[in-house]
Amino acid sequence: MRSLTGVAGCGRMGAPMLRALRAAGLPARGYDVVPMDSPHITDDIAVFSEDLDTLITVVRDIDQTEAVLFGEQNLTAIPSLIRIIICSTLSPRYVRDLRARIPSHISLIDAPMSGAQIAAQEARLSFMLGGDESDLDAAQPLFSAMGKHFHRMGEFGAGMQAKVLNNLLAASNTAMTRLVLDWADDAGLEISALLDLIHTSSGQNWFASGFNSIEFSRDGHAPDNTIAILVKDIASALDAAPENADTSLPETVQRSIAALKPRR
Structure with a gap:
């Protein structure tokens, strides 16, 4: 066989x-x-x-x-x-x-x-x-x-524990990068120039650096897409949170991801 x-x-x-x-x-x-x-x-x-x-x-x-x-x-x-x-x-x-x-x-x-x-x-x-x-x-x-x-x-099980912690950071970066880009739009900044700046500066993160190649970077939340998977991944991290941990920050990130609208 x-x-x-x-x-x-x-x-x-x-x-x-x-x-x-x-x-x-x-x-x-x-x-x-x-x-x-x-x-x-x-x-x-x-x-x-x-x-x-x-x-x-x-x-x-x-x-x-x-x-x-x-x-x-x-x-x-x-x-x-x-x-x-x-x-x-x-x-x-x-x-x-x-x-x-x-x-x-x-x-x-x-x-x-x-x-x-x-x-x-x-x-x-x-x-x-x-x-x-x-x-x-x-x-x-x-x-x-x-x-x-x-x-x-x-x-x-240790790989999964590490992954949900990594994804908690990735979700945080996703939520904050999208907020920053929305605020940049309102301020009239050119987005590609700002992303180039972020990539070489203290705000650098995977989501911003890969914004033009990550397939879901501009998506809003929908039940069957990757943004929804991020919401699920935060729930997985919360399920394994230490006893008596302060979960307010990840819960706020989760709500922010769930509220994302498509970015054109």
Whole structure:
């Protein structure tokens, strides 16, 4: 039986990750509930499951993760499966609890990534990794095919904890950069000149520096877009907040992101 990697969730991130795996010569196929015009992506779970050795989940949220692992797709029941890599950004508490729910012979790695769609398309994602060192070593060829930066954060669940903290900062930068650009419009400043200034000055941040290449930089909040995912990611960070932590600032950022309007 040949070894094969499957990517569940072939949207804006999963599809380019699948392409990167295949471009590196690694046997891989994709699955999505939405039919795709690709010979390497199927909406037939039986076809996807055949010979599946490693499952990479890149679905949107906990509900979709539940469907993939235990529900409609129930991929944890595949006899050939030996490894699950969680790339979706989810609550660290939820991720840690997966260990008790998944058969012990299946190794678990949490590997949320950063860099937006452009980094996935260029195979230069940053992965935040949690899991046993031997499991991470075995899966490294997969990460090397899809990314450029690999941060081993600790045991299973530590990668997700690091990711939601990173995304909390990213969301803060998103909210404040958008506010700054709106105020700059009102002041009559030329936006490209201001972004150039920010990039080389004390206000520099990933969102501002990548404003013209990040695909969602001008979007407003909508239920099915990346801005809404940022709102979800802040909720994941809040779910893992220290006991008695002051959550007023992240909650304010979350409300600001949820209130964003499209920027033309």
